Amino acid sequence: MKEILNFIDSNVDSYIEELKDFLKIQSISTLPENKTDMQTAAQFVADKIKQAGIEKVTIYQTEGHPIVYAEWMGAPGKPTVLIYGHYDVQPADPIDLWETSPFEPVIKDGKIYARGATDDKGQMYVHIKSVEAILKVNGTLPVNVKFLIEGEEEIGSPNLYTFLKNNTELLKCDAVLISDTSLWEEGVPTITYGLRGISYMEVEVTGPNRDLHSGTYGGAVPNPVNILADIISKLKDKNGRITIPGFYDDVLKPTKQEKENLKKLKYPEKEFAKSIGIKKSVGEKGYSLLERIWSRPTLDCNGIVGGFTGKGAKTIIPSKASAKISMRLVPNQNPKKIEKLFTKYIKKIAPDYVDVKITSIHGGSPFIAKLNQPIMKVAAKAMASAFGKETVFMREGGSIPIVVDFAEKLKATPVLMGLGLDSENLHSPNEHFNLNHFRLGIISSAYFMNGLANL
Amino acid sequence: MKEILNFIDSNVDSYIEELKDFLKIQSISTLPENKTDMQTAAQFVADKIKQAGIEKVTIYQTEGHPIVYAEWMGAPGKPTVLIYGHYDVQPADPIDLWETSPFEPVIKDGKIYARGATDDKGQMYVHIKSVEAILKVNGTLPVNVKFLIEGEEEIGSPNLYTFLKNNTELLKCDAVLISDTSLWEEGVPTITYGLRGISYMEVEVTGPNRDLHSGTYGGAVPNPVNILADIISKLKDKNGRITIPGFYDDVLKPTKQEKENLKKLKYPEKEFAKSIGIKKSVGEKGYSLLERIWSRPTLDCNGIVGGFTGKGAKTIIPSKASAKISMRLVPNQNPKKIEKLFTKYIKKIAPDYVDVKITSIHGGSPFIAKLNQPIMKVAAKAMASAFGKETVFMREGGSIPIVVDFAEKLKATPVLMGLGLDSENLHSPNEHFNLNHFRLGIISSAYFMNGLANL
Numbered sequence: 012m013k014e015i016l017n018f019i020d021s022n023v024d025s026y027i028e029e030l031k032d033f034l035k036i037q038s039i040s041t042l043p044e045n046k047t048d049m050q051t052a053a054q055f056v057a058d059k060i061k062q063a064g065i066e067k068v069t070i071y072q073t074e075g076h077p078i079v080y081a082e083w084m085g086a087p088g089k090p091t092v093l094i095y096g097h098y099d100v101q102p103a104d105p106i107d108l109w110e111t112s113p114f115e116p117v118i119k120d121g122k123i124y125a126r127g128a129t130d131d132k133g134q135m136y137v138h139i140k141s142v143e144a145i146l147k148v149n150g151t152l153p154v155n156v157k158f159l160i161e162g163e164e165e166i167g168s169p170n171l172y173t174f175l176k177n178n179t180e181l182l183k184c185d186a187v188l189i190s191d192t193s194l195w196e197e198g199v200p201t202i203t204y205g206l207r208g209i210s211y212m213e214v215e216v217t218g219p220n221r222d223l224h225s226g227t228y229g230g231a232v233p234n235p236v237n238i239l240a241d242i243i244s245k246l247k248d249k250n251g252r253i254t255i256p257g258f259y260d261d262v263l264k265p266t267k268q269e270k271e272n273l274k275k276l277k278y279p280e281k282e283f284a285k286s287i288g289i290k291k292s293v294g295e296k297g298y299s300l301l302e303r304i305w306s307r308p309t310l311d312c313n314g315i316v317g318g319f320t321g322k323g324a325k326t327i328i329p330s331k332a333s334a335k336i337s338m339r340l341v342p343n344q345n346p347k348k349i350e351k352l353f354t355k356y357i358k359k360i361a362p363d364y365v366d367v368k369i370t371s372i373h374g375g376s377p378f379i380a381k382l383n384q385p386i387m388k389v390a391a392k393a394m395a396s397a398f399g400k401e402t403v404f405m406r407e408g409g410s411i412p413i414v415v416d417f418a419e420k421l422k423a424t425p426v427l428m429g430l431g432l433d434s435e436n437l438h439s440p441n442e443h444f445n446l447n448h449f450r451l452g453i454i455s456s457a458y459f460m461n462g463l464a465n466l
Numbered sequence: 467m468k469e470i471l472n473f474i475d476s477n478v479d480s481y482i483e484e485l486k487d488f489l490k491i492q493s494i495s496t497l498p499e500n501k502t503d504m505q506t507a508a509q510f511v512a513d514k515i516k517q518a519g520i521e522k523v524t525i526y527q528t529e530g531h532p533i534v535y536a537e538w539m540g541a542p543g544k545p546t547v548l549i550y551g552h553y554d555v556q557p558a559d560p561i562d563l564w565e566t567s568p569f570e571p572v573i574k575d576g577k578i579y580a581r582g583a584t585d586d587k588g589q590m591y592v593h594i595k596s597v598e599a600i601l602k603v604n605g606t607l608p609v610n611v612k613f614l615i616e617g618e619e620e621i622g623s624p625n626l627y628t629f630l631k632n633n634t635e636l637l638k639c640d641a642v643l644i645s646d647t648s649l650w651e652e653g654v655p656t657i658t659y660g661l662r663g664i665s666y667m668e669v670e671v672t673g674p675n676r677d678l679h680s681g682t683y684g685g686a687v688p689n690p691v692n693i694l695a696d697i698i699s700k701l702k703d704k705n706g707r708i709t710i711p712g713f714y715d716d717v718l719k720p721t722k723q724e725k726e727n728l729k730k731l732k733y734p735e736k737e738f739a740k741s742i743g744i745k746k747s748v749g750e751k752g753y754s755l756l757e758r759i760w761s762r763p764t765l766d767c768n769g770i771v772g773g774f775t776g777k778g779a780k781t782i783i784p785s786k787a788s789a790k791i792s793m794r795l796v797p798n799q800n801p802k803k804i805e806k807l808f809t810k811y812i813k814k815i816a817p818d819y820v821d822v823k824i825t826s827i828h829g830g831s832p833f834i835a836k837l838n839q840p841i842m843k844v845a846a847k848a849m850a851s852a853f854g855k856e857t858v859f860m861r862e863g864g865s866i867p868i869v870v871d872f873a874e875k876l877k878a879t880p881v882l883m884g885l886g887l888d889s890e891n892l893h894s895p896n897e898h899f900n901l902n903h904f905r906l907g908i909i910s911s912a913y914f915m916n917g918l919a920n921l
Contacts, residue, residue: 229764300686303686312773317770319769329767364745408683408685
């Protein structure tokens with residue numbers, strides 16, 4: 012490894028120059044005017060993988076933007092790692108809030124500023140460079156390596172799932188290595204091992220067949236807004252617990268190891284509340300802030316609408332009211348089962364003199380990796396070696412559906428080796444990426460492949 | 467009276483022809499393109515009052531549409547009756563649902579079809595004709611008569627209150643006679659003696675200072691939609707009673723006479739429910755449908771909005787949610803007091819970790835006339851004489867703010883001698899007015915003035 016580390020350190024400046032070129036490409040997946048930029052970015056990725064020393068590189072066209080696939084299978088009998096990442100970026104607006112131009116990368120105080128710097132060009136690029144460094148030094152890789160780099164992550168990966176489903180043999184692997192999440196804090200090696208799932212529902216209540224005059228009819232007619240409010244109000248008790256019968260049945264209790272890990276992470280509650288303008292954090296009684304965000308399920312109204320919503324007054328009893336209600340799920344809750352429990356409960360508590368329509372908008376499974384499995388241990392050790400500190404394990408409150416798909420379809424272990432920071436303005440103006448984390452990421456990646464070979 | 471009745475019957479056909487001319491004028495108060503039509507309609511009213519034999523007629527210009535005022539004060543020592551009505555009408559759209567042109571009056575099956583036929587040109591016109599008949603027959607009137615006919619009723623009478631306030635001496639009277647409500651049913655003489663008031667509020671809840679990702683933050687943040695739902699849900703108990711402390715303190719209990727009147731009115735509950743597409747009428751426990759609509763206060767959400775309300779899904783915890791909540795009030799509730807009780811209660815039940823803004827949008831007092839006062843008895847007897855049936859007394863669930871203003875500012879008794887029917891499509895296509903009620907209205911009006919003279 013020593014030679015590889017020296018090689019990386021001697022070349023990291025030119026890697027940063029290459030990253031600059033990558034960041035100059037305006038690969039905004041959601042904008043039609045950037046369609047050719049998407050092809051340019053995919054070609055850039057393919058070229059760099061070839062330059063790293065991998066010959067078999069294919070650009071797959073899809074109904075949307077291309078998928079870059081590559082493989083090096085020269086280590087028979089050894090594990091295979093699939094590196095997933097994305098070359099597309101979010102739009103740059105609001106442009107006037109950028110201190111430097113979003114597609115003209117600038118380095119300041121050891122950080123590179125540009126759209127996509129941390130999400131995900133910079134993070135993804137570390138793995139191309141680690142592979143290159145190993146191949147240049149050793150002429151071979153310790154494990155088999157595949158790359159799967161897509162261009163539609165920021166628009167919900169509409170074509171990736173189909174590609175995954177149709178190519179399970181091609182993509183077969185033992186570990187899926189992903190750098191698209193965050194470090195716990197600067198300089199602290201971190202692996203995200205759990206994600207929440209989701210069940211996103213819509214509830215529509217219909218009372219009278221048209222909006223009615225609230226004077227002429229008020230006192231005699233079921234009001235769908237009041238009734239919807241009653242329904243929503245009955246979904247949680249005063250301790251913030253969800254009241255849907257059976258909702259918590261499958262919730263996995265944290266292991267001893269998880270609890271110990273959690274104790275090590277001090278979370279500044281006051282700063283958290285201040286940063287979003289609330290007086291204090293609230294939620295399910297008996298759980299800490301991090302537990303509530305990471306390992307406990309939630310229920311939130313994402314939106315509500317009904318009746319008159321303009322300025323001033325209109326004296327109506329509305330005909331309809333509807334709400335979007337989503338639940339974040341944790342292992343081992345099943346979105347399909349939760350959807351059924353939710354529907355059954357709402358039907359039970361809704362009065363029989365109104366019509367209630369309940370629709371599932373979408374669902375996604377939660378994810379958790381076992382901390383004591385060998386691949387996770389290797390990953391943790393790799394990052395610890397690179398960063399010179401013990402690796403911390405965290406969960407994430409959001410959902411990354413493709414991670415679950417990888418785990419389910421490929422029967423592989425996802426390794427979320429995030430290198431970003433929550434403070435790096437992803438999706439916002441002045442996005443940046445810490446170049447020390449860029450360098451430590453390349454080293455972590457190299458350690459990981461090395462460690463995996465010895466499993 | 468016999469001579470007068472004969473005179474009315476001999477002339478009613480020409481009165482109907484005049485009404486047709488009146489209905490041809492497109493006096494839609496809300497549309498700027500009908501501004502000159504408003505002047506034409508005001509002039510029409512002024513001319514017809516002059517033609518009836520009243521010389522002192524003035525058209526008062528306002529910031530909006532003109533007010534027609536007239537007076538005949540030739541009965542010193544006798545009571546004065548102020549006749550209030552309006553010459554403006556609602557827009558005619560949707561035009562394609564009209565079977566005949568809205569401004570080309572057509573008579574079918576004893577009903578005249580045109581916009582404004584029942585609301586309020588036809589109803590108001592009866593009083594001009596009754597005055598004319600009495601003056602033509604007797605050369606004098608039994609009481610003093612004033613006319614106050616406005617052109618902004620359909621847009622909320624924005625200039626009438628100021629006119630009333632600035633001219634209390636001019637408008638001084640004992641009774642205000644208004645035909646702008648409905649008969650209980652066809653051919654049944656009816657006086658509306660109670661109206662509900664209103665207190666219209668807006669409640670806005672703010673949680674975080676911006677919309678947040680429901681994955682990253684869900685479980686730790688107060689959700690304004692959920693909290694607003696909780697608040698709304700706590701405003702009524704399971705029996706449909708409003709839970710605001712003190713809310714019912716001033717509610718006037720119905721008198722024995724009212725209860726007896728109510729017993730006489732059979733209300734078809736099933737047809738009511740069917741007509742608005744609900745399974746059954748609902749509301750405060752222990753009260754009949756008519757009591758709930760007429761003499762009990764209510765609370766209804768008129769609208770609610772917060773967060774994502776488009777198609778599909780957006781996984782946010784909204785920053786804000788707001789609801790319009792109005793309460794219909796009954797005698798002797800005071801809108802200002804109710805507003806305070808509402809605000810105090812919401813502040814009490816809202817959690818302290820969100821911001822709650824409570825705004826009063828508008829308020830109006832309820833109204834009730836004592837049934838046993840002489841003017842009401844005269845009015846009931848007048849209608850009974852004309853219709854040949856006992857007069858029924860009803861209340862109305864809606865509010866007519868100007869009625870309260872008349873009662874308060876002029877210290878006069880409003881007499882709501884409605885001649886329309888709820889089925890006559892007011893504010894809708896194919897508005898019409900029963901010409902038998904037109905004739906009986908003229909006769910009722912004549913009887914009323916005659917009776918008032920003998921008080």
